[in-house]
Amino acid sequence: MTASPTPPSPSRPPAAPMPxxxxxxxxxxxxxxxxxxAVFVSQxxxxxxxxxxxxxxxxxxxxFSLPGYDAEHPGLATADLRQGTVTVVNIFASWCxxxxxxxxxxxxxxxxxxxxxxxxxxxxxxxxxxxxxxRAGNPFRRIGMDNEGRTVIDWxxxxxxxxxxxxxxxxxxxxxIGDIRPEQVARIAEIVxxxxx
Amino acid sequence: xxxxxxxxxxxxxxxxxxQVVLPSLxxxxxxxxxxxxxxxxxxxxxLLALAAFGALTWCFxxxxxxVRIVASNSHTLxxxxxxxxxxxxxxxxxxxxxxxxxxxxxGAVATFGRRLDAGFRARVLAVxxxxxxxxxxxxxxxSNPFARLLPVPEQGSGLNPILQDPGLAFHPPMLYLGYVGxxxxxxFAVAALLENRVGPAWAREVRPWVLAAWAALTGGLxxxxxxxxxxxxxxxxxFWDPVENAALMPWLAATALFHSAVVLEKRDALRNWTxxxxxxxxxxxxxxxxxxxxxxxxxVHAFAVDPERGLFILxxxxxxxxxxxxxxxxxxxxxxxxxxxxxxSREGALVANNLLLSAALxxxxxxxxxxxxxxxxTGEQISVGAPYFNATFTPLMVPLIALMAVxxxxxxxxxxxxxxxxxxxxxxxxxxxTLTAYAFADTRGALALVGFALAAWLAVAVxxxxxxxxxxxxxGAGSTWARLRRIPRAAWGMSxxxxxxxxxxxxxxxxxxxxxxxxxxxRLGESALAGPYRYTLASVMPVAGDNFTALEGRFAxxxxxxxxxxxxxxxxxxxxxxxxxxxxxxxxxxxxxxYAVLGKPxxxxxxxVRLHWKPFIPWIWYGSVLMALGGxxxxxxxxxxASAAVPAAEPVDPVNALAAE
Numbered sequence: 105m106t107a108s109p110t111p112p113s114p115s116r117p118p119a120a121p122m123p124x125x126x127x128x129x130x131x132x133x134x135x136x137x138x139x140x141x142a143v144f145v146s147q148x149x150x151x152x153x154x155x156x157x158x159x160x161x162x163x164x165x166x167x168f169s170l171p172g173y174d175a176e177h178p179g180l181a182t183a184d185l186r187q188g189t190v191t192v193v194n195i196f197a198s199w200c201x202x203x204x205x206x207x208x209x210x211x212x213x214x215x216x217x218x219x220x221x222x223x224x225x226x227x228x229x230x231x232x233x234x235x236x237x238x239r240a241g242n243p244f245r246r247i248g249m250d251n252e253g254r255t256v257i258d259w260x261x262x263x264x265x266x267x268x269x270x271x272x273x274x275x276x277x278x279x280x281i282g283d284i285r286p287e288q289v290a291r292i293a294e295i296v297x298x299x300x301x
Numbered sequence: 302x303x304x305x306x307x308x309x310x311x312x313x314x315x316x317x318x319x320q321v322v323l324p325s326l327x328x329x330x331x332x333x334x335x336x337x338x339x340x341x342x343x344x345x346x347x348l349l350a351l352a353a354f355g356a357l358t359w360c361f362x363x364x365x366x367x368v369r370i371v372a373s374n375s376h377t378l379x380x381x382x383x384x385x386x387x388x389x390x391x392x393x394x395x396x397x398x399x400x401x402x403x404x405x406x407x408g409a410v411a412t413f414g415r416r417l418d419a420g421f422r423a424r425v426l427a428v429x430x431x432x433x434x435x436x437x438x439x440x441x442x443x444s445n446p447f448a449r450l451l452p453v454p455e456q457g458s459g460l461n462p463i464l465q466d467p468g469l470a471f472h473p474p475m476l477y478l479g480y481v482g483x484x485x486x487x488x489f490a491v492a493a494l495l496e497n498r499v500g501p502a503w504a505r506e507v508r509p510w511v512l513a514a515w516a517a518l519t520g521g522l523x524x525x526x527x528x529x530x531x532x533x534x535x536x537x538x539x540f541w542d543p544v545e546n547a548a549l550m551p552w553l554a555a556t557a558l559f560h561s562a563v564v565l566e567k568r569d570a571l572r573n574w575t576x577x578x579x580x581x582x583x584x585x586x587x588x589x590x591x592x593x594x595x596x597x598x599x600x601v602h603a604f605a606v607d608p609e610r611g612l613f614i615l616x617x618x619x620x621x622x623x624x625x626x627x628x629x630x631x632x633x634x635x636x637x638x639x640x641x642x643x644x645x646s647r648e649g650a651l652v653a654n655n656l657l658l659s660a661a662l663x664x665x666x667x668x669x670x671x672x673x674x675x676x677x678x679t680g681e682q683i684s685v686g687a688p689y690f691n692a693t694f695t696p697l698m699v700p701l702i703a704l705m706a707v708x709x710x711x712x713x714x715x716x717x718x719x720x721x722x723x724x725x726x727x728x729x730x731x732x733x734x735t736l737t738a739y740a741f742a743d744t745r746g747a748l749a750l751v752g753f754a755l756a757a758w759l760a761v762a763v764x765x766x767x768x769x770x771x772x773x774x775x776x777g778a779g780s781t782w783a784r785l786r787r788i789p790r791a792a793w794g795m796s797x798x799x800x801x802x803x804x805x806x807x808x809x810x811x812x813x814x815x816x817x818x819x820x821x822x823x824r825l826g827e828s829a830l831a832g833p834y835r836y837t838l839a840s841v842m843p844v845a846g847d848n849f850t851a852l853e854g855r856f857a858x859x860x861x862x863x864x865x866x867x868x869x870x871x872x873x874x875x876x877x878x879x880x881x882x883x884x885x886x887x888x889x890x891x892x893x894x895x896y897a898v899l900g901k902p903x904x905x906x907x908x909x910v911r912l913h914w915k916p917f918i919p920w921i922w923y924g925s926v927l928m929a930l931g932g933x934x935x936x937x938x939x940x941x942x943a944s945a946a947v948p949a950a951e952p953v954d955p956v957n958a959l960a961a962e
Contacts, residue, residue, distance in 0.1 A: 137626055
């Protein structure tokens, strides 16, 4: 392919045959790319851009154990989600505006519908949380403090707030992305009541 | 007019075909006349592509609703600025912009690359033409921007209001300039692989093109993030959205590329690696276009979701990227390994820079594409969000920035200078900054403290490095000014860009660590505190714009009783198409931004408002501007121009080029 014929030049020894490992190394980019193309081809189907279902649907909730917020709101662990009743786990942060905006809806779930609502507080400070709760109420039974932000990664969240519904055996049956609007409370309560998504 | 544009586009396709075939034939047959045709072909292509783009712009400006995309994206009531920007506010038009930029890049090589070896330039232009052929075909076959509409509607349906914003108006052209600018590096790499011409001379020739594309990409990213900050009304500035990642990846690759090109130029090392980066950088740009256009990734930005088009682009990508990488696999073994070197040296530091940047690129790549691969293989669906990226990307940036301060002090081959004395001042500054933040600003987050330390470390190191030029410069009796002027532009560019990084790091850290946010329900006349600032809701009034109506909240801001500013935030309702958006009220002060958002009425006479005090957040974008400026300054370096001017001194024969090591 070279434009000019290539006579062996004196200072350049004839190329030694390439060792296999080097061949593989230089071919690696094209192999990775081939895999990528295969993936893309399989993904090129029409789909609803708003649907981001969770990998965890129908799967057991991830293993975790988090310290509590205060004496009335002890920590949260996987075992707490396997007590036989359907529970709601809300990923919360006091610095997140929609999380605060949905507190009244969670309050309604807890008080009007008798739903057990737990929270995982993502990288939050108790003082900030107390300020928010004082203003907007605290609907949570247990609050796990995810200070490192590791547990929420295990839950696979894309942002806060997100809300999961977990059945009595600790299996995730529903994921709600974004804040729960007032008109959505009934639907969430329905899922909790029937235990079916 | 539309037909004229359509015709220009077909002609541009024909010319780009010629631009591929004739020079390649000429090179094979050693026919100088055919080879020389590459240049006028590339220049003609520019005229035709610009004519097509101009024709479409004309259709938008005159609101010619017989053209389908004008009808579906424009409206007579739209302000003129957004009629023009509406040209690229849609799938077809933005791709037309993309190919027009591609033609411009080719034309620039043809026109300004006069000092390149004629055969090599023809080869580069042929590759450039080959890329253009595919994208013209894509445009004409699947996404004709000039398609007519019958019957002609009376009125257009308007542009997505979220796109009606000056920030977004100029963000795509800037970003595309960067994306497409990298095509030159790609063509250089492919041509060099074909001709076995990878070496220091090649690195020197390709570097200005990479720098130019990188500067544009930096500007594009900054504009995009600035837009997200004030238009989306969430108060954040980076969301790790797949589309943002798609633009960040080529930037990381391009950053790694021009650093490794320096090593190749000065020390003739990292040959294969540099060529691979040049291929990868533009490949990621094309991938970015594909991701946005095809809808394979779910994203807020996906405004053209169409699997048919996706498949077409995918075939193009498979051909271009797959072809280039296969060529690399085949030829890289024949590229002789360059020199080896000591770990503690300028080149050692640059290698570390490349490793860290590639690792960062890898984490973004994984985070963006892993969910896709997982779904394809197992049917499982997951989404990866900010927590993943914060946990993986940040730890890589810390050593990278730390090293960035050290690198410029190291000499080539083996460092033997007094590194410790050079770094004493930056180290003291870093410790000072950390202690100050801890003691006086009550900062407790470990990462925030590290951020302040890094920003001070890097900024002071840049200053020390510049002052070193002054002391050691052979200024003789010359004034400081004369010595300053004698610092090479490339060094100025590096210092500016590195300083920009320090400024951005400071902005990111300070705005994250010190921001204050308050959510409140305010009645008229009531007030709330955000940080030291007291916001009073003075009025809520209906206002009307050209094509929207809005409720405008007026906030009077005071600090310790002194009036600081009056800010307005609007909740807008657009009519065509119907949509609601928020315009955050932002008042930049020296120390940071006041940021207020008017929310919904609570039904009892109050309004939900979100009030922020975001210290130093504009520094994020000031830093980006410095970085882009650094790239531009380095571009004007005399050395780059001078060395490109002596092709005779460079072995023209590719074999000798290799032998000349």
